[in-house]
């Protein structure tokens with residue numbers, strides 16, 4: 008069942024034609040989030056999906072912070088239709104995120120991506136409020152201690168303030184997908200299954216959305232994205248609820264090069280159609296929120312492995328992770344850079360798949 012949201016123009020026509028009294032009802036303008044929802048619906052209705060890349064214009068394999076820089080664009084001629092960004096360390100008022108990207112830069116890139124007709128999604132790797140270690144520090148489970156929620160509320164409000172500050176040149180809020188508390192079914196994050204009960208997780212997610220809502224923030228679609236190998240029941244066991252979530256996703260990575268293709272394919276086929284089905288039944292959007300093969304040791308991975316899995320799935324987007332800088336993380340990249348053996352294959356994926364890119 009799809010929730011039908013009519014654009015303002017259609018509502019105005021309906022109002023103008025409706026009834027003998029010819030009373031014209033001036034419709035409320037759509038919120039940026041509702042407009043984003045319509046745009047994502049039209050992508051899915053057209054049988055397409057956005058191609059996404061994390062930190063796309065911040066840095067790539069051989070460059071950082073260069074005007075026009077993007078490994079996706081360098082190889083395909085276009086930017087990814089979706090750009091992904093992370094708020095990690097915004098909670099402690101840092102000027103740069105956990106991967107060194109200045110928040111001011113992220114703000115400007117989100118505006119630039121929107122202006123070129125693209126989309127933006129935001130994840131968040133906050134530090135552990137109990138230990139002040141990073142997101143992967145599970146030595147203390149902060150959600151077991153209700154006092155931690157006070158700290159987290161302050162942190163959530165800082166994330167909310169950043170997202171509320173995203174505006175276009177006319178001062179209109181820019182729509183974004185927000186995907187906090189991701190991969191919670193795994194045990195590697197302090198909000199994950201090893202450190203939080205389903206109730207604690209759901210309470211954290213709901214608190215996050217409630218803080219945004221009470222601040223009147225209306226430029227966000229909310230994504231839920233647990234990890235791999237989940238049955239429907241397991242997937243739904245930490246689902247925050249239809250009133251809190253707009254996008255149902257999953258993070259499923261490929262591992263082990265050629266040998267791992269079978270397992271990856273099975274994992275995606277076992278879970279993503281279920282996610283798409285749940286999303287449809289609930290009137291929500293489905294997405295493949297994170298995936299990729301680190302280092303691309305399989306040269307035709309994009310056309311041989313990813314394209315058949317994603318091309319007719321009914322998802323609004325697929326997002327691959329970042330291209331780390333060569334001098335820091337030489338093998339940590341998920342799209343080919345110029346000169347990489349899978350360059351031609353990625354171009355072919357760009358040219359022949361249902362994935363969308365932007366000029």
Ligand code: BMA
Nearest residue numbers: 093095105106132328329339
């Ligand atoms: C991980 C890696 C890390 C990074 C983190 C947050 O998958 O890319 O290097 O710090 O995501 O972006």
